[in-house]
Amino acid sequence: MTTFLIRRLAFAWVTLFAVLTLVFVLVRIVPGDPAQLILGDQASREAIDALRQRLGLDLPLSKQYTVFLLGALRGDWGVSMVSGQPVIREVLRVLPWTIELTLVSLVIGILLGVPAGVYAAIHRNRFVDYAVRISSLLGLSFPPFVSAIILLLVFAIALPWFPVISARSGSVMAWYQSITLPAISLGLISAAYVTRVTRSAMLEVLSEDYVRTARAKGVPWNVVIWRHALRNALIPIITVVGLYLGILIGNSVLTEIVFSRPGLGKLLIGALNQRDYPMLQGMMVIYTLIVVLVNLLTDLAYGFVDPRVKLK
């Protein structure tokens, strides 16, 4: 287990450096001088030079790169051009909102998706299987903002059950009111992915010899499905859930905008519209950290679910 852990940690570091380098390059391939872009055409030479100095753009590229890398790892992500606040403080302020939304959606996705996938796999090629397959295909066809708008139209505007603007305040009821629609909107799409991978993983496992053996020796069907088959189907399910978390975090940007919910999405769009470079760079660093962390957790989950992984 220790070697496995060390190997995965090493790979996580490599990924982190690779993506941070990508971020560094991305921010610098912008055509034109960022300082000029921020200040506009009317700016004086002195003002532009002063800003270049403040942003560290006057340093040689190699120096900029080390400053950026060290800063990124120490949590020193610069100061927002718009608010004047440290980027990391602004990011950490809204991060809990996004994490809460993605986690609740993911839980909804798993709670709906795993049973639906198992059920469809057991009733392969029967009507319910087709229904599950078609509806999950429809579910993953939804652009996240379209599902959000439809939910908003039905449950906040036509039926005034939920507030149009989902920002919580205080009580459990207020929290429930603000998280429900955004989380269902993302959760249904997640459920579609989880259903499909669960179904195909279960189909594969159900044809294995040990499933037949278990049935032959008289293990109840329910136990065979949930204990023997599903446990072995978990690896591909975890892989897809881990990969899907990245997509989910991307999708949450759109959901947060539709429901006017605070979070990384609103911060990102604001930074994009204002061309707030330090903020954009910081946002990419936080997304990278999240992705690397999720990958690491996925790997650890493999080791947890499947003892064979630890030995490899």
Place this chain on the structure above:
Amino acid sequence: MNAAGSSEGALRTAAPSPFAYFASATLKAFNTNKTSWIGLVVFLIVVVAAILAPVLAPFDPNDQNILEKLRAPTLEHWLGTDSFGRDTLSRLVFGARISLIIGVVSTLAAMVIGTAIGMLAGWHGGRLDTVTMQAMDVLLAFPSLILGLILVAMLGPSMVNIIIAIALTSIPPFARIARAPTIAVKEREFVDAGRALGYSDTRLLVVHILPNILPEILVMGSLWLANAIRTEASLAFVGLGVKPPTATWGGMIREGFENILDSYWLALVPGVAILFVIFALNLLGDGLRDAIDPKLKGET
């Protein structure tokens, strides 16, 4: 084909031309899963509507008429009008062009570049393979929508830049899917035979390996086309689409969303249109994937 029992005819029946083989294989794949046909037909209808947009659209998509703004659907304006009094139906069919052009061009680009990367990595193996595929994995792990958003914001929201951004984010899956079969095919006898005959690597790859992995790549293409259309709409929804007044579906939803309280159909109509196209492409790709590789059934 049946040239009255001539020896040439018999020969051709035994070994059909590559094209005839490809056509019959495609037909078989479609027939395995009838839903593929539904997907194909719906998608083709949208393509035809987009091509015939100038004929089908009852109005100029950019013609403003302030007196007729925010009208509910009527006989004259089947799908109502937006906040500038522009005809929603006309904007919808013209918007289909943008979605399809950006989707198809970016997916084709990603397909060609990704397949080339994957085939080269699989063919050469060793360190080149490890480094390339790890780079692809890193790119795959990063949320593609966010990468797309940032790329377009940095490069500026023009059609070409949007295509570049979407293409870049869709390269890794093609590289991955092209690599594995290349490794498998590379060990087969016919490749050894080709090498013994002195064929170049390029010839072996393009003429002898590519046709073997093409079906899988084309099927992936239809699924990623759906994804590209969705990404384009998402970009336009947050204001990073082709610049207004050009009609785009994502842009229409963005504008409609501002009037959602009194004219809900403005956001709903293009939203359903996008859903329709993506669903059709997913039906098409999913059914075909089933047919060419039963093991992949239902995987996402």
